[in-house]
Amino acid sequence: xxxxxxxxxxxxxxxxxxxxxxxxxxxxxxxxxxxxxxxxxxxxxxxxxxxxxxxxxxxxxxxxxxxxxxxxxxxxxxxxxxxxxxxxxxxxxxxxxxxxxxxxxxxxxxxxxxxxxxxxxxxxxxxxxxxxxxxxxxxxxxxxxxxxxxxxxxxxxxxxxxxxxxxxxxxxxxxxxxxxxxxxxxxxxxxxxxxxxxxxxxxxxxxxxxxxxxxxxxxxxxxxxxxxxxxxxxxxxxxxxxxxxxxxxxxxxxxxxxxxxxxxxxxxxxxxxxxxxxxxxxxxxxxxxxxxxxxxxxxxxxxxxxxxxxxxxxxxxxxxxxxxxxxxxxxxxxxxxxxxxxxxxxxxxxxxxxxxxxxxxxxxxxxxxxxxx
Ligand code: SF4
Numbered sequence: 001x002x003x004x005x006x007x008x009x010x011x012x013x014x015x016x017x018x019x020x021x022x023x024x025x026x027x028x029x030x031x032x033x034x035x036x037x038x039x040x041x042x043x044x045x046x047x048x049x050x051x052x053x054x055x056x057x058x059x060x061x062x063x064x065x066x067x068x069x070x071x072x073x074x075x076x077x078x079x080x081x082x083x084x085x086x087x088x089x090x091x092x093x094x095x096x097x098x099x100x101x102x103x104x105x106x107x108x109x110x111x112x113x114x115x116x117x118x119x120x121x122x123x124x125x126x127x128x129x130x131x132x133x134x135x136x137x138x139x140x141x142x143x144x145x146x147x148x149x150x151x152x153x154x155x156x157x158x159x160x161x162x163x164x165x166x167x168x169x170x171x172x173x174x175x176x177x178x179x180x181x182x183x184x185x186x187x188x189x190x191x192x193x194x195x196x197x198x199x200x201x202x203x204x205x206x207x208x209x210x211x212x213x214x215x216x217x218x219x220x221x222x223x224x225x226x227x228x229x230x231x232x233x234x235x236x237x238x239x240x241x242x243x244x245x246x247x248x249x250x251x252x253x254x255x256x257x258x259x260x261x262x263x264x265x266x267x268x269x270x271x272x273x274x275x276x277x278x279x280x281x282x283x284x285x286x287x288x289x290x291x292x293x294x295x296x297x298x299x300x301x302x303x304x305x306x307x308x309x310x311x312x313x314x315x316x317x318x319x320x321x322x323x324x325x326x327x328x329x330x331x332x333x334x335x336x337x338x339x340x341x342x343x344x345x346x347x348x349x350x351x352x353x354x355x356x357x358x359x360x361x362x363x364x365x366x367x368x369x370x371x372x373x
Pocket of ligand 1: 204
């Protein structure tokens with residue numbers, strides 16, 4: 001192993017940078033995974049794939065990508081679709097703001113740009129929901145613009161390659177790693193280079209146990225040379241994720257169930273759900289369920305039957321749902337907070353987009369309705 005010197009700047013020499021580009025691109029050409037969005041350089045499918053990939057792993061995205069393209073094969077089809085339809089197709093993929101923004105961006109492309117897609121990084125960034133990552137990915141892959149993509153995989157690979165001590169979750173990490181990525185980027189093949197770096201992070205330079213023995217750039221890598229793979233990248237320790245106890249009521253009246261729709265903005269915006277909310281200190285789940293339903297819908301409920309308890313994790317917090325089936329004495333709803341409501345038959349619930357935490361108790365709910373039919 002070479003002695004580590006803090007002054008050494010890795011991959012700064014022209015020769016090592018050229019060797020890095022050549023080896024990475026060659027490796028990518030020979031080893032890239034066969035992915036549906038790589039069969040085209042059309043802006044629409046590439047854009048949609050990058051929207052989905054922004055927060056989600058490839059294996060999860062593939063079936064959603066196929067389903068989305070079947071339902072909305074063109075930007076016009078997406079622009080003309082009802083938002084509820086888009087959210088239903090997106091259901092289960094999470095981070096629903098991505099779907100809402102893609103829908104709105106499609107409308108901008110069709111209605112305000114006569115169906116013309118942006119053709120540069122700067123132009124892509126003017127669309128709703130398109131930030132540095134998506135704009136750089138699409139501009140480099142579709143338009144060949146030399147702009148680097150910096151995502152979680154890329155930051156990890158670059159931190160190891162260049163022994164960069166900047167924590168990858170620091171507020172200035174993007175700017176730091178963007179500089180390094182810009183320096184390394186192949187001006188001739190920016191799209192393939194960006195995909196190659198992301199691919200290396202996803203398949204070889206793994207968060208734990210990087211596969212250095214089969215890495216095409218190992219001899220150019222600072223972490224490999226100095227055995228620093230487990231120390232890099234650095235991270236600022238995360239605060240403990242809080243867990244909230246939530247009471248949820250499946251309100252029944254004359255065989256129909258009440259569902260309410262969340263506001264379009266914010267977490268899970270636009271999705272349907274069963275009314276409920278946080279259990280206060282000293283409150284029982286049952287009392288919280290009655291109170292929340294009263295506050296959110298104006299309904300008084302009785303005859304609460306515990307249905308299920310469900311744990312679900314979001315990116316910054318966890319929830320512990322206490323779910324009850326209960327009876328409403330009337331169906332006169334006065335909404336407070338939600339934007340819409342419906343009384344539906346249990347078998348109609350499948351038609352609506354619900355959050356994953358609600359989906360988890362659907363089997364228990366359907367079994368309950370079958371047993372009481
Ligand atoms: Fe990552 Fe190892 Fe390759 Fe360095 S040599 S880039 S640590 S896989």
